[in-house]
Amino acid sequence: MAASEDSLRRALVEKQSTIESQGNAVRALKASNAEKKAVDEAIEKLNALKLEKSSIEKQLQASVGGNPGSSVSKEAFRQAVVNTLVGRLFFIPSFKIYGGVAGLYDYGPPGCAIKSNVLAFWRQHFVLEENMLEVDCPCVTPEVVLKASGHVDKFTDLMVKDEKTGTCYRADHLLKDFCNEKIQKDLSITAEKAAELKHVLAVLDDLSAEELGTKIKEYGITAPDTRNPLSDPYPFNLMFQTSIGPSGLSPGYMRPETAQGIFVNFKDLYNYNGNKLPFAAAQIGQAFRNEISPRQGLLRVREFTLAEIEHFVDPDDKSHPKYSEVADLEFLMFPREQQISGQSAKKTCLGEAVSKGIVNNETLGYFIGRVYLFLTCLGIDKDRLRFRQHLANEMAHYAADCWDAEIESSYGWIECVGIADRSAYDLRAHMDKSGVPLVARERISEPKEVEKLVIAPVKKELGLSFKGNQKKVVEALEAMNEKEALDMKSSLETKGEVEFHVCTLGENVTIKKSMVSISKEKKKEHQRTFTPSVIEPSFGIGRIIYCLYEHSFYLRISCMRMLRKIISKSLTAAGISHKIDITGTSIGKRYARTDELGVPFAITVDSTSSVTIRERDSKDQIRVNVEEAATVMKSVTDGNTTWADAWANFPHHSSVSAEE
């Protein structure tokens, strides 16, 4: 908590108590029929105290709520942007004629053209520039893939239900809203209470279902729409579920990210790349998240286009050959340490951040630099773009490092690109689940002696028993980890055979002692086998486009509105009676209307530098600079000069509207 806010809250509590004492004092004086002077003095003191309290409240309000004016103007700005975007069909709320669906938007014609350009540039800047292997996988994904990736078990948000109406809410959102509301609007809470609420906000993402439930009960939070009581929080999986094929027995999901399609193809892609590392694969496509209650308009949607890169690299060598091309870039970076110590993002040289170890490795740094170039080339304002490192509690346990490209918008700083070093997690998960080795091999110059588990399937025996399935059984045997293999070895020695699950067959097979030999041997290794690390830059295309709109948006109309005010002010100063006409009717009709009223001159604000002045009887029009408009009018209406003089001195305006 900022020291000033803390001390203001304490001052407010003290002041309130002083006011109460003084109030009691006044009442006591009155009750004791004290002399008027003493009573008046006491009241005066009370009023002064109240004024002081009010002043502290204002300071506190400013401290906790930011600049309220600025927050209002942000909302107004956003409304202007969204009105234009929807009015001009950049976006259309999907299925609008049926009332729409929360979190689903269409790209209309101009939006579609922009999206297509952004994707073409992305392909150029990343896929072609780096010779990435682009793939295009289906959205429909069988359960086993997302079970392996962890999405089936862990891709959830905690939800609470209105116990009477059944309406669902995100539990963390309700708690967050409650805390923010209290901190910003309720000035009576103590500094200690405020500190507690801020702590809740800080650890919000780490709270378990139970802890969230306890807080919701403790704070008496109810359903926002009805004030009904809420259920306990429980996890809701954010994937759209479906069923593949007619049997109803093959659950599937709409992919929540495109990355898994790349991971499951690692073996083929590595092979396609000549069994060489590093290489990157890329994919552009739709992803789906069944949000509980989408907020933040175009930023939090249920279906969106992702562009993802999976760069596979030797975990022992995360250098990048083109790193030097980006090392000198300078831009706003916001490392973990600076966030914790309450500082803000600082302009930093990327190369220094990497060499100091703030960014974990060169390849991660390279992609951060490339993302910076991509976004700023697109048109994102570099002063409203920062790279924020994930805090420890934001990052998955396996991740080595993670940075988000955040773009400042009217909603605040928005995560638009995530750039994570996910280590070997994803490939290992799919290797474990599928039994197919997803590894890379490197020849080493000096063979080294190692004690090694040797799994030697006896192909002839396996072939006799499993015929066409032999290859899959062999692969599954070879993919066993050390523990599994040693367990099998001891089972085979004691029982002679063992049941063995072959994932690619979807069934158990019986392995006999004659079918495989398992041993630990000293071996000379000529090659190193390892699971590559993955560096993943992942782009939310819709969010980038929305931020691009905000950064590119300006209102010519607001400039003219300002001009209108300036001219009106100067006319008033010059003592000229006037009326502003901002009705939507055509300029011709507006002239006709003022002509009928007998208004002698009309000033039309039709440009940002000069205006048109029109004389009623002649219908002649001249062009006059904004600053001169009032002076010219004053001079002509006072009779110091004539319209003929003005007509002689200023350029003429000849456009005549159709209605005249």
Added chain:
Amino acid sequence: MAASEDSLRRALVEKQSTIESQGNAVRALKASNAEKKAVDEAIEKLNALKLEKSSIEKQLQASVGGNPGSSVSKEAFRQAVVNTLVGRLFFIPSFKIYGGVAGLYDYGPPGCAIKSNVLAFWRQHFVLEENMLEVDCPCVTPEVVLKASGHVDKFTDLMVKDEKTGTCYRADHLLKDFCNEKIQKDLSITAEKAAELKHVLAVLDDLSAEELGTKIKEYGITAPDTRNPLSDPYPFNLMFQTSIGPSGLSPGYMRPETAQGIFVNFKDLYNYNGNKLPFAAAQIGQAFRNEISPRQGLLRVREFTLAEIEHFVDPDDKSHPKYSEVADLEFLMFPREQQISGQSAKKTCLGEAVSKGIVNNETLGYFIGRVYLFLTCLGIDKDRLRFRQHLANEMAHYAADCWDAEIESSYGWIECVGIADRSAYDLRAHMDKSGVPLVARERISEPKEVEKLVIAPVKKELGLSFKGNQKKVVEALEAMNEKEALDMKSSLETKGEVEFHVCTLGENVTIKKSMVSISKEKKKEHQRTFTPSVIEPSFGIGRIIYCLYEHSFYLRISCMRMLRKIISKSLTAAGISHKIDITGTSIGKRYARTDELGVPFAITVDSTSSVTIRERDSKDQIRVNVEEAATVMKSVTDGNTTWADAWANFPHHSSVSAEE
């Protein structure tokens, strides 16, 4: 049925019966101890009859099965194409490491590049060329939209289940397979039976669930994998179903086509186009069909990319301003009449087909021409591309006309683009369901008097009762058709109020007499209001790409295989003993192997015009034209010339493989 096939079947039945009589005659002669000459003559006659029968069988086989050699070579060709496509990662069976999912394929790196080029060209050729309004709508679609379009009720295939294992099959596929198998393989069936089976094939798409079930029972068709009995056929909806939001109360589907996203946006798009017709909207995106049991590999998939155009046009004027640009094109067309009369597709001038009314209108003709140009520019062989008109039983009742661009592949003629005049069906369906008018308006020069239903909502009254919902109620009232309005009128007159369903609100409201006035009035109309017709070209991008692969594919290896045979033949003719080595081992290892055996010369086929001849002891290599190879060998091995002569007369070949 072709006359020849029919007569062959009859001839076969007759011949069989003659053979049986003659067999009886032989047995009778033997039994009566007739003289040997008579028996021999009878047997000779029997054998002659059998030979004649065998000849008829061969003719019939050729007639019903096509050229069996050609069908085998088509399969082999397809296998070669698919092997290359999968081997070089043009396609990858999705989620392969988990055993894959039928009907789901990834585009690998080269496939992805091709897809991206095809889509870019499509955008250029259609969207940009015609100033189409491109949109990009979500795949997740709420039920109400697909209920209106008819997909929820009618987008089904008939399915049967193996009664013991529960495995599902498409009922029509099983019946089709049975009929084809019988006709092609069972030569003993009568001409009448064959005609019946052919009739079943012809009407297959029109059979109801009951009729299909009856046929399946009648023919004793069982589950192909187990021979178990089958359930009665029942409809299975081909859409992937899901649920939108956490409540479980909002069913949704993955869109089966992209078109609906355009139809529901008609009002905004028409407005965006300045309220002018004609205009076209376009969309590229994923579509989903949960096929019961996908067959035909890459052609019948569960998720695919569609590119669709909806061209909205005045039903009274379907001319097209750019029609003359395509009218002179000539290509294979296959109108309904020619299909029915058993002819084949003929090269036709598009302009003639339109002027004769074979193609329903100019706009439809224009798109047929543009599709022809698109496909042939891509690289589709124009001689293997035809435009086939839908037969009456293939076409929806509302469709005015429909043509498929079919491309010939190893699977036969494949529908790759559908070009349909869908009349006003889709817009009307969504207007009826949503209550939002999806109409166009045209100013007419001479106002005309019409008797017209006038629905005049009293906005003030409606505003008082419905507040913010007033607009939606007004729109719904105005969207009533004549019958609904007159029903409401009479209800209001008798009861004073009526319940009225407002779709956009999702609820009933009570309409009172004071809220709306409904009457039939003579009115002068200054504008014509109508529902536009829709001409829809719809492209299956994956199918087009697959056909493109087949049309572009050739095997250089087969040329070398041919050379190998030619050289081998000429060596044999020259009396030189030799052995062809097509093992996959390196050329160096193969030389080492023949050296060890003492083979003096090796000919390596490493180009299509010349070969390398290598002498064992010197390891020297010379280049010799294919035609001369055997002569040179003959001359040297016969001792007529020496290797030194050959070395002097032919260019030397210097590449030495690493293993030598």
